[in-house]
Amino acid sequence: MTENPYLPRRAKIESIKQETTGERIIKTFAVVIEDQAYRERFQHKPGQCAMLGINGVGESMISIASSPTNKEFLNFSVMKLGKVTSAIHELEAGDLITIRGPYGNNFPLDEWYQKNIITIGGGIGQAPLRSIIQYVLDKKGEFGGLDIIYGARTTADLCYREDHFQTEQSVFWQRRNVRVHLSIDVPEAGWDRFVGVVPDNLLRLKPSPENAIAITCGPPVMIKFVIKNLLALGFKDEQIYTTLENRMKCGIGKCGRCNVGSFYVCKDGPVFSYARLKNLPEKG
Amino acid sequence: MEHFLLEKNRLNEFLSALRNYEVFAPVRKVGLTVFELITNPKEAMLDLKNQPQSPKRVIFPQSEILLVFDKNNAAKEPKGRVGQKPQVVFGVRPCDARGFHMLDPVFEREYPDPYYLQKRQSTLLVGFHCSEPYPNCFCTSVGGNPSSPEGLDILLTDLGEQYFLEVITSKGEQVAKEGAAVLSSPTSQQQTEKEKLSGMAPQKIRRTIDTEGIASKIEKHFDHSLWRELSGKCISCGICTYTCPTCHCFDIQDERVRGRANRLRIWDSCMFPEYTLHASGHNPRPTRTERLKNRMYHKFKQNIDLYGVPGCVGCGRCITLCPENVDLVANLKVIKNL
Amino acid sequence: MDKEKLVNEAKAVFSREDVACLIGYGKDSIGFRVSPIFIRTRDEADQLFFSPLCSLSLVNYLTLEKGVLLEGNKETGGEKIAIVARGCDSRALIQLFAERGIPREQVVILGVPCRGTIDLKKIEGKFPDARNCTEVTEAEGMYYIRFDNESHEVPKEELLADHCKHCAFPNPLVYDVLLEDLVDSKGAAYxxxxxxxxxxxxxxxxxxxxxxxxxxxxxxxxxxxxxxxxxxxxxxxxxxxxxxxxxxxxxxxxxxxxxxxxxxxxxxxxxxxxxxxxxxxxxxxxxxxxxxxxxxxxxxxxxxxxxxxxxxxxxxxxxxxxxxx
Known part of the structure; x- marks a missing residue:
């Protein structure tokens, strides 16, 4: 019989970084799979997810926040919400966690050769986008420009803050057509960038749909308005991508609950082009 | 495949001959007929009336340990999963046998599920031709037939004093060999009698619905206000899903009992609000309307998209057992007529 | 029960009161089945019926989904819910008024004095092939049952739901309209x-x-x-x-x-x-x-x-x- 898809492997937490101090705490974990054979087999692509777990507590599907070009470790940004994610937040560097995957489809990066990439993220939605951003930065020659549009409620809720600031200010990246556009929803002392919701920042920036791909991840209501604004800016359905999330248990298309229409988000998603998404009967 | 004759009064001998198998059969307990492991052939109740539950649980149990965690919290597969004794489920109705056919692709494809498949492969299904369908049976409307051998390894047809025994698969052939001592050859008259019964069976099904075009109607009218009307009576219990031979949704839970932790899979129901509840508190299917619609969508649209057939075998349990008379066939007719 | 009286009283409730929905019993097309029905307009009240087959309680629809039926009506402005209630149902309503603070005047109760109801499992077990039951009446300890052009008499004791056998409150304890004369009640028996x-x-x-x-x-x-x-x-x-x-x-x-x-x-x-x-x-x-x-x-x-x-x-x-x- 083939291998047991429910059997998780152990992974060591190399380091933990607390991303946010706002209402919702997010921590980014760098993990390394212990078993060498499984580690080598675990070849993810940007957009994919994995089941993180603690034996005796449970498992939770988390998107992989690092690029496959990073061979050292895998990043997972976890928001403390339910039983499992709360238990994961209790862990310390050096502790063991379990992992199985990678699961789901991925962003079709092969089809985006020399395209301008625009990522539009909100809150923890930046996690799956970060895998693309890192990938594009690492393989910059294969892509055109990169615009990183990202916002959160307050500065305390912004993920990957230092990374974003560094890229934003880097002359090296500016020369290579990489721009960062950060925003927060409400004004704060010392914030000199855009104040307002992400869809508004998008409208203000007016990225050109010419030879571009826009990828958006974030709260459902943000995605809704980002897509609306992208369409208004002239983007075609096929140029817009997003990721969906739903409650998941198995991660392999059997337990039933994550379906949107006839698709299982765990297996057939999480990445959906708007061309595919708009024909689904329910939007998750 | 081969045909035999089994005298009814030798049925117990036939069951006793299957000593290499664990035999599951309908037994009468607490006023209910349920499929259980029997140790004595006399426990088997083969009048086949009143089976509120399908034999699905023999292969896909309601609660099943996926992993056990040792004291170092390392995950291991539970002992006994491999090398289990083969099982025979005796007294399966043709609709329930088709139910396993519907479950197979779910557990076989893409990520083969060893828990289901191992039991499925080592389980033999001995079915009974349905000569007296229940009032809510509608198997003929969803591609079934009360005398269909589909999914079965052996099919028995009640001829009065004898059973006409048809071997359907090579697995079934093995069982026929083990019980060969009590089997004889049917006469051509008995063969004719059996064929006559098979021919009559479908006409006894009273409830029918032409499912042609239902899938596109469900899709087209997904946002119709009628769904709210259809779900008005529903009380969001799990009866329809837990008694359904094709429902396969499950939950995975880590449970600690007396210091030992296991990871279990437990049937879940799409009728429960918690089923789709996100940790954030958001629920994409917050009311009975979305949930009932999703169940019908899954059975009559999604399943066709995924596996080419409706995810329903027409056993009628969800209708008969619904405490508020939510009637799948009636609801399908409403959608069909939109 | 006299269907005409039930229907007329229900219609009168719609004419008299600001009722958004009346929860009552409707005859199902299959066998002995009875369904909860939600009457929204005066004309729909013709679907209502009551017989010893009405074994289900309708009260839980008031609290289902966090009381959406009641809440929904509050939003649209003080509309009421009407409900057909037997003795036990009236007890549940009294309990809900006290526990949930549902205003008594928000619920219009059509009280039914109840002689006990038939256990569906028992009657379906006895007549598994009945297709369409047209009438069930009760007199002198017997049920008179008509279905598919057949008539049967069955001792009440044989079909009565078990919990009804011990009922001490057959009459509604609270009501706005009483649909029949009150019936004799026994004391609590255990x-x-x-x-x-x-x-x-x-x-x-x-x-x-x-x-x-x-x-x-x-x-x-x-x-x-x-x-x-x-x-x-x-x-x-x-x-x-x-x-x-x-x-x-x-x-x-x-x-x-x-x-x-x-x-x-x-x-x-x-x-x-x-x-x-x-x-x-x-x-x-x-x-x-x-x-x-x-x-x-x-x-x-x-x-x-x-x-x-x-x-x-x-x-x-x-x-x-x-x-x-």
Whole structure:
């Protein structure tokens, strides 16, 4: 019989970084799979997810926040919400966690050769986008420009803050057509960038749909308005991508609950082009 | 495949001959007929009336340990999963046998599920031709037939004093060999009698619905206000899903009992609000309307998209057992007529 | 019951009151089945009917989905809900008025004096092939049943739902319209419970063990109950988790003990939990045992008086202490 898809492997937490101090705490974990054979087999692509777990507590599907070009470790940004994610937040560097995957489809990066990439993220939605951003930065020659549009409620809720600031200010990246556009929803002392919701920042920036791909991840209501604004800016359905999330248990298309229409988000998603998404009967 | 004759009064001998198998059969307990492991052939109740539950649980149990965690919290597969004794489920109705056919692709494809498949492969299904369908049976409307051998390894047809025994698969052939001592050859008259019964069976099904075009109607009218009307009576219990031979949704839970932790899979129901509840508190299917619609969508649209057939075998349990008379066939007719 | 009278009274309610929805009984097209129906306009009231087949309680629809039916109407401006209620249903309503603070005047009660209802499982078991039942009436301890051009007489005792056999409140205790003359009522009788109490502890354990091992944990007993309306139910909580999800005797036992104890001093005796159970668990035995004990200890009967406060929300200096361990 083939291998047991429910059997998780152990992974060591190399380091933990607390991303946010706002209402919702997010921590980014760098993990390394212990078993060498499984580690080598675990070849993810940007957009994919994995089941993180603690034996005796449970498992939770988390998107992989690092690029496959990073061979050292895998990043997972976890928001403390339910039983499992709360238990994961209790862990310390050096502790063991379990992992199985990678699961789901991925962003079709092969089809985006020399395209301008625009990522539009909100809150923890930046996690799956970060895998693309890192990938594009690492393989910059294969892509055109990169615009990183990202916002959160307050500065305390912004993920990957230092990374974003560094890229934003880097002359090296500016020369290579990489721009960062950060925003927060409400004004704060010392914030000199855009104040307002992400869809508004998008409208203000007016990225050109010419030879571009826009990828958006974030709260459902943000995605809704980002897509609306992208369409208004002239983007075609096929140029817009997003990721969906739903409650998941198995991660392999059997337990039933994550379906949107006839698709299982765990297996057939999480990445959906708007061309595919708009024909689904329910939007998750 | 081969045909035999089994005298009814030798049925117990036939069951006793299957000593290499664990035999599951309908037994009468607490006023209910349920499929259980029997140790004595006399426990088997083969009048086949009143089976509120399908034999699905023999292969896909309601609660099943996926992993056990040792004291170092390392995950291991539970002992006994491999090398289990083969099982025979005796007294399966043709609709329930088709139910396993519907479950197979779910557990076989893409990520083969060893828990289901191992039991499925080592389980033999001995079915009974349905000569007296229940009032809510509608198997003929969803591609079934009360005398269909589909999914079965052996099919028995009640001829009065004898059973006409048809071997359907090579697995079934093995069982026929083990019980060969009590089997004889049917006469051509008995063969004719059996064929006559098979021919009559479908006409006894009273409830029918032409499912042609239902899938596109469900899709087209997904946002119709009628769904709210259809779900008005529903009380969001799990009866329809837990008694359904094709429902396969499950939950995975880590449970600690007396210091030992296991990871279990437990049937879940799409009728429960918690089923789709996100940790954030958001629920994409917050009311009975979305949930009932999703169940019908899954059975009559999604399943066709995924596996080419409706995810329903027409056993009628969800209708008969619904405490508020939510009637799948009636609801399908409403959608069909939109 | 005279259908015409029921329909006319229902129509009168629509004419007289600001009613958004009337919850009543409708005849189903299949066999002996009866369905809850939701009447929204005066004309739709023609679908209403009542007979001894009306064994289901309609009260839980008031609290289902956090009371969406009531809440929805509050939003649209003070509209009322009308409901057909038997004796047990009126007890459940009284209990809900007290516990949930649902204003009495928001509910228009069409009271039905009830002679007991037929257990669907019993009548379907007796006439499994009946296609369309046209009439069931009761007289002198017999049911007169007509279906598919057949007529049958069956002793009432044979088909009567078990919990109806012990009913002490056949008449609605609160109503706006009374649809028939009141019927004679017996006092509370607990012969079944007394039988149970005579069993040795071990014997009782064996009895329940066999039953609870069958439970499917489908939550129908809880969801059908007019008084199980908590948004955050102990049976579903994850942290802390009182009842594990796995379905086995130990967890099922915990499930049913929690369920019945949470109905102590609250159960209205409608028998819904038992009626809906797909594996025939005699859950009313547990509920009635608690009802009997509470009657003895606190001289309290749930839903028997509009002015009563809920038992566990009120303090009486005369309450005995000796049941506290």
């Amino acid at each position: 012969s079944d419970i007394e039988e149970m109490e005579k069993m040795a502890l071990e014997e009782r354990h064996e009895y329940w063990k066999d039953k609870f091992a069958r439970c499917l944990r489908c939550y129908a007993c809880r969801n059908a109950c007019p008084l199980c309306y908590c948004d955050d139910c102990i049976l579903e909580r994850v942290s802390p988790q009182w009842v594990n999800r796995s379905v086995n005797l130990s967890e099922n036992l915990m499930f049913h003990l929690a369920r019945s104890y949470h109905l102590a001093g609250r159960c209205a005796g409608c028998g819904e939990c038992e009626r809906v159970c797909p594996v025939n668990l005699p859950l009313m035995l547990l509920n009635r045992k608690l009802e009997k004990d509470i009657k003895n200890i606190f001289e309290y009967t749930a839903g028997s008086n509009l002015d009563d406060k809920p038992l566990f929300a009120s303090f009486n200096p005369k309450d005995p202490n000796d049941f506290i361990f």
